[in-house]
Amino acid sequence: MSVMTGDEKHSEASTSTLDVLWTLYDRVLRVDPDRLDDPDRDRFFLSKGHGPMAYYAVLATKGFIDPAVLAGFSTAESPLGHHPDRRRIPGVEISSGSLGQGLALGIGSAIALGLSCSAGRVFVLMGDGELDEGSSHEAIAVAGRLGIGRLTTVVIDNQSSTLGWPGGIASRFAVEGWTTRVVDGRNHDAIEGALTATHVDVPLAVVAEVGRKP
C-alpha cells in the first residue's frame, strides 16, 4: 500500500477496509484469478470505491493483478485510479466511486445468480459515510423486503458519517429484515465468523467497527 501515493486524503478510507478485505479474499470469497468468468464464483463489490489502495494491494497479493503495477497508481499509464474501473482491472466486478451505487447493483446481481441457479454469493462493502446516501436506504429496504439471501453487506464503520447513526448502523438494517452482526473490524477471526454466519432467505449485514484515527 505504501507504494501507492497521491490519494492520501483517503488513506483512512483505505486502511479502515484492509482487514475486512484481506479476510474476505483470504478466508471467505470463492474466487480464483485464473477463473475470472466462473459463473459460480462469489462476487465482491467495493461499493464505496474511495481509498482503493487496500483493495488493489489485496488483489495483487492474491494474484489478480501484477504487484508491479501498484507503484504506478493513478498515473496515465496505470489501470489503477483513485476509484476502481472494472473494465481495466481483472477481478474488479464493478466500477465505483460515486457513493450509494453498489448495494442496488449487488441486489440485481444476487437476484440474477438465483435465477441462474449459480452457487455464487454477493458481498458488498460499504462505508458508514456512504450510508448517508438516500440510494443506500432504497437498496437496504429492497434487499430486506425481497429476502435476498445470497447477499451480504459489510459496512466499515470508521465514524465518517456526518450526522452519525443514532441507535447504531445495524439497527437500520435490522428494521428492514436483515440479519446483522457487529464485529471488531480488525479481528480477522471475528470478521470471518460474521461473514460466514447463516442467513437463510434474508440478507446479512456485518458492521465492522474500526474506529476513527485520533
Place this chain on the structure above:
Amino acid sequence: MSETMRDRFSSVATDLLLRDKKAVVVLAAIGASSFTDAPKTVRNRIIDVGIREQAMIGVAGGLALEGFRPIVMSYTPFLVERPFEQIKLSLTHQGVHATLVSIGGSWDASTEGRTHQAPEDVAVMSTLPGWTIHVPGTSDEAEQALRLAHESSTSHYIRLSGDQNAASVDVRPGAISILRRGSDHGPTVLAVGPISDAVLEAVERTDATVLYTNVPRPIDADGLRAEVVGSEIVVVEPYLVGTSVAQVAAALSDRPMRIKAIGVTDPELSHYGTPRELRAVHGLDTDGIRTALEHGIAQVAS
C-alpha cells in the same frame, strides 16, 4: 380506438419474458398492475422494488452484469431524471445494457402537472454515449422498437406516448422516410414520432417536404442528407424544442442550411386539462404547428 402504446408494451414485454429466460422486467410500482396476470413461469423475472427509482436502475444494472437483459419501465421523470446518475453509472459506466421504457412523455400526464412531465428526457438521455433513442409514432412502431431493443446488445431508451399517428411508417428501423414530397424550393420538415400526423395536416397547403423518423438518436444522417430539399429544415419534436438541432446540423454541416425547431418551449406552463388541450397550449397541435411554420417558422434558430 387503437391499442395504447402502454398496453402494447405490457403484452410485448410479457411475450419477451416467455421467449427469453434472460429477459427481466424491473419496475418501481408504476406499471406493476399490468403484469399481475403474467404467467406464473415468468413472475420471478418481474421485479417490483416499490417506489425506489434509484434502486430500480441499480438492480437492473446488477442483473445486466450477470448477463440478463433488463426492461425497465416508469413515468418519464421517474425513469430518466430522478435516477439519472444510476443510468450513467450503474448501466453505461459499467459497460452493461438495458432497455428503458418511459410513459407520460411531455403532456400525457396533463392533469398531474410538472412533477409528472419531462419534455427534457430525450435531451437528457442524449448526453450519454451509446444509447439508441426511440420515439415511436404508433403502437406497432413501439412494439418494433421494444423487440429490436431486446434483441440487441446495446442500450435503448423508448419513449412511449399517448398520441399516435393514424398509420405506422414501414421502414428500416431508424431510417429517415419521406411522408410528403414537396417542391425543390420548399422547406423540409423533419417530424419525430407521434407528432407527424399533425405536421402533415399543418403543411397541407404548402410545398413542404416532410421527413419522418422514430429514432432521433442516432439520427439517420445519411438518410437525412439524401432526402433534404431546399436550404431550410424545420425539426418538429414532441419534446423540448431544439433537442435534435445539433444532430441535424452535424448531418448537414457541409450545406448552407437554416435549421429551425419546433417543440416544447416552456416545460413550466403550470397548465392542466386533457393531453390534447395541454398539447395545444404548448403550440404543438396542428394549428400551433401551422402557425409556427407560417410565422417565419420556428421557436429556435441556429
